[in-house]
Amino acid sequence: MSDLFVKICGLKAARDVDVAVGAGAGAVGFVFAPGSPRTVDAATARELAARVPEGVLTVGVFRGQSVEEVRRLTEESGVRGVQLHGDEGPEYYEALRAPGRTLLRATAEHVRRCGEYGEDLLLLDAPDPGSGKPWNWGSAQFTAPEGRWLLAGGLNPGNVREAVAATGAWGVDVSSGVERERGVKSPELIRAFIAAARSYDYSE
Numbered sequence: 321m322s323d324l325f326v327k328i329c330g331l332k333a334a335r336d337v338d339v340a341v342g343a344g345a346g347a348v349g350f351v352f353a354p355g356s357p358r359t360v361d362a363a364t365a366r367e368l369a370a371r372v373p374e375g376v377l378t379v380g381v382f383r384g385q386s387v388e389e390v391r392r393l394t395e396e397s398g399v400r401g402v403q404l405h406g407d408e409g410p411e412y413y414e415a416l417r418a419p420g421r422t423l424l425r426a427t428a429e430h431v432r433r434c435g436e437y438g439e440d441l442l443l444l445d446a447p448d449p450g451s452g453k454p455w456n457w458g459s460a461q462f463t464a465p466e467g468r469w470l471l472a473g474g475l476n477p478g479n480v481r482e483a484v485a486a487t488g489a490w491g492v493d494v495s496s497g498v499e500r501e502r503g504v505k506s507p508e509l510i511r512a513f514i515a516a517a518r519s520y521d522y523s524e
Contacts, residue, residue, distance in 0.1 A: 324484060325491030326517050327470060328498065328510055329381060330358035336505040337368050341376055343514040346491065348372060349403065352393045353383035357503030358495065362396035369398050377401050377422055387415045394421075403443065413438035426472070434467030443493055446473025454479065464488055477512035484520045492517050 328340040329349030340348050350365040351358040360368070369378040379401035382390050394402055394416075402416055403424035413423050417438070425439035434442035442465055446454055454474025456462060464487050471489040476497035484492065496502070498509040 324489075324518050324520060325468075325470065326514050327377075327379065327491065327493040328495075328505075328514075329379070329493055330356070330495035330499075330503070331368060331505065332358060332360050332364070332503070333505065334368060334371060336507065336510065337371050339507040339510050340514070341372055343511045344518060345376060345510075345514060347377035347379055347401065349379040349381050349493075349495075350397065350399060351381045352390075352397075353381055353385070353405065362393050365393075365397035365399060379403050379422075379424060381405065381426075387412060390416060405445075408437075410437045424470075428473075430463060431465045431469075433465050434469050440468070441491075442467065442469040443472050444469055454483065462487070475513075477509060477516045480513060480517045481520050484517065 325346040327347035327349055328345045330351050331337050331348050337348055350360050350368060353359065372378050378399040380394050380397060380399040381403045383405040390402060400420060401422040401424060403426055404412060405426040416423060422441065423439045424441045424443055425437050426443040426445055428445045431442060444465065468490045470491040470493045471483055471487055472493035475483055475492055475494045480492055494513055498505055498513050500506040
């Protein structure tokens with residue numbers, strides 16, 4: 321097994337949280353951004369996060385929400401990570417920084433390195449977020465950022481190993497790629513994705 325960091329996002333059911341953790345996920349994500357079929361409320365996220373052992377990061381996912389709303393939902397749910405998908409500037413990350421909290425910046429733009437906005441982890445999403453279409457990893461236009469970054473967008477059990485081999489990603493993030501239908505996770509696909517992702521040997 322490699323030390324690849326794997327995040328399973330958009331979880332809504334206790335069974336899926338348990339499967340992800342049991343299969344070796346390094347993080348699980350709960351969507352608070354409105355309008356998604358994967359959105360949960362703070363009370364549900366709190367129940368799910370309580371099932372997660374200390375060594376696995378729990379992450380709240382936000383898009384275009386105010387600092388006050390992000391802070392409130394983070395505190396009410398008890399998640400230890402905050403992932404921002406939007407045009408939030410460095411001041412957002414500074415305002416949300418707190419002891420024991422991990423900040424993730426999600427972007428579809430080319431970024432030189434992790435940490436430019438004060439984030440702890442960088443998530444590089446596909447150019448058309450949510451479309452399920454992946455980056456063209458072999459393209460000359462694709463440049464991997466420096467530091468701790470996660471590749472996302474269009475990943476699934478069948479292509480994640482190739483994606484890591486092509487990009488050298490520190491970690492990967494998946495949501496729709498482990499669903500049997502939109503917003504509904506498949507335990508089998510979660511297990512298959514984590515196994516495929518972590519089978520990659522960086523010494524190859």
